Amino acid sequence: MKRAESIFIALGLLLLTSFGGVLISSLIVAGTSAQDDSETEEFGEGGFPDEFGGGFEGESGRFGDGFGTFTLGPSEPQQVWCEAIYTQIDTAELDDIRIGGEPFVTPVSERTLLTPVEKLELLHELKLRSSFEIIGAASVVSIDGQCQLVQMVEEIRYPYTHDGALVSNGASGRPHYLADDFECRDTGIRLNWTTNCEPGHDVIGMLVLFEASRLAGWLDMGSGIADQPLMLSWNEMTDLYIRDGMTLVMTGIPLTGFGRSLALDTDQIPESMGSKTAVILISARILALSDAGHKAEEGIEE
Amino acid sequence: MKHARTLVVSCLVLVLLGAIFLGASRAWGRRNRKREPQLVVRFIETDEQGLGAIEKSLGFSLDPQVGRCVLTSWEMVEITRLLRGADFEVIGHAAVPIDTKERRAIRSDRQLRYAVDFERAKPAGDDQGATAYQATEHDTRQLGFSGDVAFGKLWESGRQEVEVVLGVTELSGWKTFGHENLRQPVFKTWSVNTRLLLDFDETAAMVSRPYRAFEESGVFSEGKPARQAVFLILVSLGYVH
Numbered sequence: 001m002k003r004a005e006s007i008f009i010a011l012g013l014l015l016l017t018s019f020g021g022v023l024i025s026s027l028i029v030a031g032t033s034a035q036d037d038s039e040t041e042e043f044g045e046g047g048f049p050d051e052f053g054g055g056f057e058g059e060s061g062r063f064g065d066g067f068g069t070f071t072l073g074p075s076e077p078q079q080v081w082c083e084a085i086y087t088q089i090d091t092a093e094l095d096d097i098r099i100g101g102e103p104f105v106t107p108v109s110e111r112t113l114l115t116p117v118e119k120l121e122l123l124h125e126l127k128l129r130s131s132f133e134i135i136g137a138a139s140v141v142s143i144d145g146q147c148q149l150v151q152m153v154e155e156i157r158y159p160y161t162h163d164g165a166l167v168s169n170g171a172s173g174r175p176h177y178l179a180d181d182f183e184c185r186d187t188g189i190r191l192n193w194t195t196n197c198e199p200g201h202d203v204i205g206m207l208v209l210f211e212a213s214r215l216a217g218w219l220d221m222g223s224g225i226a227d228q229p230l231m232l233s234w235n236e237m238t239d240l241y242i243r244d245g246m247t248l249v250m251t252g253i254p255l256t257g258f259g260r261s262l263a264l265d266t267d268q269i270p271e272s273m274g275s276k277t278a279v280i281l282i283s284a285r286i287l288a289l290s291d292a293g294h295k296a297e298e299g300i301e302e
Numbered sequence: 303m304k305h306a307r308t309l310v311v312s313c314l315v316l317v318l319l320g321a322i323f324l325g326a327s328r329a330w331g332r333r334n335r336k337r338e339p340q341l342v343v344r345f346i347e348t349d350e351q352g353l354g355a356i357e358k359s360l361g362f363s364l365d366p367q368v369g370r371c372v373l374t375s376w377e378m379v380e381i382t383r384l385l386r387g388a389d390f391e392v393i394g395h396a397a398v399p400i401d402t403k404e405r406r407a408i409r410s411d412r413q414l415r416y417a418v419d420f421e422r423a424k425p426a427g428d429d430q431g432a433t434a435y436q437a438t439e440h441d442t443r444q445l446g447f448s449g450d451v452a453f454g455k456l457w458e459s460g461r462q463e464v465e466v467v468l469g470v471t472e473l474s475g476w477k478t479f480g481h482e483n484l485r486q487p488v489f490k491t492w493s494v495n496t497r498l499l500l501d502f503d504e505t506a507a508m509v510s511r512p513y514r515a516f517e518e519s520g521v522f523s524e525g526k527p528a529r530q531a532v533f534l535i536l537v538s539l540g541y542v543h
Contacts, residue, residue, distance in 0.1 A: 079499050081366045085511075089446055116367035134530075137511040140370060141537075142496045143361045143463065149495040151513045157486035159479050178435075179479055182418055226479035245367055285366045 080195045083139035085281040090131035097125045119247040136189030144197045153188035159226040187215045202244035204284045210236040247283040344536040345394040352389035354534045363534035366464040373504040393522045410446030412533025461499040469493030508535040
């Protein structure tokens with residue numbers, strides 16, 4: 001009997017040992033599947049690769065090397081969704097827009113802070129106007145404190161310097177100088193913003209850099225010099241605060257005379273540049289830690 | 303005799319349990335080995351109708367002010383099913399294993415080589431003819447979907463920090479300067495640079511509407527009719543299947 005008991009105990013111990021071993025090895029596997037924090041705090045070299053035009057490298061008209069600082073605190077950082085919508089509309093049509101029964105723009109004031117519902121209402125009203133157009137819009141999810149960049153551009157290359165000697169272009173063509181070097185300019189939209197959220201507060205600080213430019217046309221320089229681009233650009237840098245989930249509207253930035261003030265031949269300025277007003281909507285929302293799962297559970301319960 | 307039979311049965315039961323446990327642990331190990339984490343990035347060109355179809359299918363807006371922009375794996379399955387439709391053009395799709403501490407590059411296999419420096423080369427014995435040009439220096443530009451991803455800290459909550467630099471570049475046209483040989487490319491580019499936190503099996507959805515100069519046709523998808531394009535960028539953290 002004692003012998004049987006000892007065999008039974010020995011087998012039990014063997015099983016427990018194997019169970020413990022497997023348990024420990026499972027824990028090891030789980031541990032190695034996570035990355036080592038101390039070695040992964042630093043990201044690789046930042047900046048845009050060359051195929052994006054060198055991005056942050058401060059070439060003509062490009063932004064600097066970003067202005068967001070990246071420091072990992074003891075607690076997990078917050079995550080923020082930001083959206084910028086850059087639109088344009090005839091000034092006269094903007095005057096007719098009403099939100100919640102109230103005029104959007106009055107002679108002395110205009111609405112600058114909108115709830116999500118009011119934002120949708122404004123966009124709906126704007127889309128009903130024939131002159132309204134969305135020039136560019138982008139939304140980005142990012143860690144708080146990080147610099148985010150979205151750009152939608154066309155890169156125009158044009159001769160920057162010319163050879164000293166006129167070159168014949170045959171009987172039919174005009175003589176011209178040989179281009180020595182080419183310059184690159186971006187036309188389009190570039191949005192660059194950094195958020196700053198205080199834990200426990202529902203106010204989001206934002207540093208927004210905005211650049212919009214367009215190619216208005218090519219200027220005939222004559223005298224054998226190659227055509228040069230006529231660029232219309234508008235840059236805005238603003239430091240603002242938005243309540244979580246709200247939308248800030250910036251309007252009343254007239255583009256009238258935007259190109260004509262350049263004192264160039266007015267025939268080369270597109271007619272569409274007159275009497276336009278830019279309407280810019282900037283929205284931000286702090287995303288909860290488990291936004292997806294939490295909301296999904298809510299959906300299931302509903 | 304009775305004790306001996308009990309002992310034998312006990313041993314058999316223990317051996318059976320041990321075998322089951324051993325098999326289960328091996329299966330668990332294999333499962334862990336198979337479930338290598340990976341980041342999947344998708345760049346989709348669609349229009350307002352396509353975006354509306356996605357939001358209708360999900361039952362909420364991708365604007366987190368009125369809906370949400372972080373999706374579960376089941377919702378991504380639904381979106382993936384929709385993406386096979388005609389309204390959607392998947393411009394770029396890349397899956398990157400994250401068992402690395404290095405920056406990973408996503409590169410398309412298309413490049414455009416163009417001349418950036420020229421010299422005059424008048425044909426011999428043809429003084430009256432037009433001046434010809436010979437390219438002396440070239441530049442190369444990557445076309446299509448490309449980018450870089452890097453992985454940061456894995457937080458205790460299970461969320462992984464990810465840096466994403468994505469872009470699409472296509473040739474928009476050529477501009478000629480004085481002579482047909484003296485031409486330079488015009489590129490259209492969309493790009494985003496951000497760092498975000500993702501839980502495993504989560505997807506962050508970001509919507510962009512491109513600069514209007516792109517709108518004359520499918521922005522990056524050739525052969526599509528003119529439309530108000532909408533870009534949908536999906537960044538998913540999941541496992542290798």
